[in-house]
Amino acid sequence: MKAAMITGDKKIEIVQIDAPKADGYHVLMKPTAVGICGSDVHFWQVGGGQLYNKTVPGHEHAGIVVDPGIRKDLKVGDRITTIPLTTYCGRCDACLAGDFDNCTSKIPAPGNYPQEAARGSYSDLMRAAPQMAVKLPDAMSDEEAAMIEPASTPYSACKQLGITRGATVLVSGGGIIGSFAAQWAKYFGASYVAMTEVNKFRGGKVLKDGYIDELFDGADEKVVEKLRAATGGKGFDYFIECSGNINGTNNGLAAMKMRGKVALIGVQFIPKPYSIYHHMLYRLTVIGILGYTAPEFKEVMKIIADKKFDVMKQYSRDIKLEEVQQAFADLENPNGTDIKIMIKFDK
Numbered sequence: 001m002k003a004a005m006i007t008g009d010k011k012i013e014i015v016q017i018d019a020p021k022a023d024g025y026h027v028l029m030k031p032t033a034v035g036i037c038g039s040d041v042h043f044w045q046v047g048g049g050q051l052y053n054k055t056v057p058g059h060e061h062a063g064i065v066v067d068p069g070i071r072k073d074l075k076v077g078d079r080i081t082t083i084p085l086t087t088y089c090g091r092c093d094a095c096l097a098g099d100f101d102n103c104t105s106k107i108p109a110p111g112n113y114p115q116e117a118a119r120g121s122y123s124d125l126m127r128a129a130p131q132m133a134v135k136l137p138d139a140m141s142d143e144e145a146a147m148i149e150p151a152s153t154p155y156s157a158c159k160q161l162g163i164t165r166g167a168t169v170l171v172s173g174g175g176i177i178g179s180f181a182a183q184w185a186k187y188f189g190a191s192y193v194a195m196t197e198v199n200k201f202r203g204g205k206v207l208k209d210g211y212i213d214e215l216f217d218g219a220d221e222k223v224v225e226k227l228r229a230a231t232g233g234k235g236f237d238y239f240i241e242c243s244g245n246i247n248g249t250n251n252g253l254a255a256m257k258m259r260g261k262v263a264l265i266g267v268q269f270i271p272k273p274y275s276i277y278h279h280m281l282y283r284l285t286v287i288g289i290l291g292y293t294a295p296e297f298k299e300v301m302k303i304i305a306d307k308k309f310d311v312m313k314q315y316s317r318d319i320k321l322e323e324v325q326q327a328f329a330d331l332e333n334p335n336g337t338d339i340k341i342m343i344k345f346d347k
Contacts, residue, residue, distance in 0.1 A: 003123035004324045006047035006055045010332075012325050017056070020119075020127035027133040028067040029080060031121040033142040033318075034343040035060035036327055037150065038175060038244075039112070042269060044328050052113075058120030059084030059111035062136060062145035064347065071130045079136040081145045083297045084109050084120075087129040100294070122321065122343065134298065137305040144304055146342060147311035152300045154181035154240065156292035157263040158188050161238050165189030170227065170236040172218065172252045173243030173266055174202035176314045176340050181240045181265070182211040187309060190238075194230060196223060196248055201337045209313050218248055227255035235282070241265060246272035253278040262286040318344040 001019040006012050022028060037060055043052040062081050068074035088095050089105035107129060111120020120126065136145050154177055163169060169185040171178050174197035185193050193211065196218040197203030203215045214230060216223050228235055235257030241249050244266030253262065253275050262284050279286060292300075303309045316338040319327050327341045 001124040002321065003056045004321055006044055006052055006057065009048040010045055011047060012044055012328060014322055019125045022067040025070045025130065027065065027069045027071055027074065027128045027130050029063035029082065029126050029128055030066050031061050031063040031126060031345050032347055033062045033146045034058045034121045035146045035150065036331060036341045041328050041331050042267065054114040056119040056122050057111045058122040059109065060146050060149040061121040062142035066125060069130050071133060074133065074135065080133050081136060081148060082128040083132045083134060083294050084111060084149060085291060085294065087132055090131060122324065140305040143315060143342060144311055148297060148301050148304060150176050151180050151304065151311055152292040152297045153177060153265060153289060154184050155300050156296050157181060157240055157265055157289045158184040160287055161261045161263050163188040163190055163238055166191045167237040168192045168231055169238045169240065170252055170255055171195045172241045172248035173197060174199060174206050175242065177265055178242035179206045179211060179314055181242050182206060186211060194227065196251060199334060202339065224251050224254045236260060244268050250275040253284065256282045256284055259283050263289050265289045314339045315342065316340050318342045
């Protein structure tokens with residue numbers, strides 16, 4: 001079958017690989033819509049290394065059941081998505097206690113590793129663990145379904161932070177995760193949401209869409225001073241870091257109020273000088289967010305299907321699988337105007 005595989009630093013190629021076969025257990029899905037995640041671009045950037053070389057990406061998707069495996073509630077032709085978390089076994093002591101993060105028999109998450117068992121949806125056919133396949137509501141489009149995954153991480157962050165009605169929230173980074181973070185902050189009742197962003201198009205779009213109240217230039221040397229002034233000198237109640245940029249991170253920490261809460265979402269693969277001083281000075285509670293739980297994924301799916309959270313404003317354009325190399329380069333461009341590019345397959 002045809003697939004897009006990372007083969008080197010900033011190199012992804014169309015290759016022919018063996019298609020997964022029905023085994024009576026796994027669910028086989030034919031992808032129809034697959035979002036390009038920022039993580040996919042990060043893997044591509046360092047694709048010559050051992051960790052991600054030969055990876056077939058793709059974990060934001062919708063598709064059609066080709067073989068339901070062990071799932072008796074699914075049939076050929078059903079529209080599904082899959083929860084792209086590291087797959088828990090469901091049988092060890094941790095799983096039986098509901099502590100899936102500490103499963104002792106984890107299977108690598110699809111689209112994030114080079115193992116054959118972890119191949120993602122940049123391909124004609126994908127294999128999924130049966131417990132991770134989720135039937136889609138009829139009211140949800142394939143494009144909306146492919147947006148569940150990127151909407152779930154900032155949703156989890158807002159829930160864990162405990163954002164309350166009337167709160168002030170700062171978001172760093174205006175990509176899709178930052179945009180969704182701002183949108184969720186409003187959903188949970190924040191009265192004032194600000195954003196720092198160096199890309200004028202992205203930040204301006206979030207402002208125009210109405211998800212933030214004020215936009216600040218992340219490259220402004222006086223941005224911290226301006227952020228604190230915007231809160232009357234008090235600082236922000238909550239900070240959600242989505243840029244993966246250390247300057248955005250440290251500026252946000254410096255703009256917090258005493259005993260504020262911080263969620264770090266943006267991935268920084270290379271160690272950077274984190275501002276321990278402001279972390280300690282303001283007695284901040286800082287949590288790391290890498291994904292979400294399976295129940296949270298399903299909660300987000302329902303909210304989107306019920307039309308209570310619009311994901312389609314972040315949809316930029318669709319491409320064919322053969323165009324993915326250029327799409328990655330476009331998304332890497334710091335001055336780019338794309339938010340979410342989606343790979344579309346013939347049904």
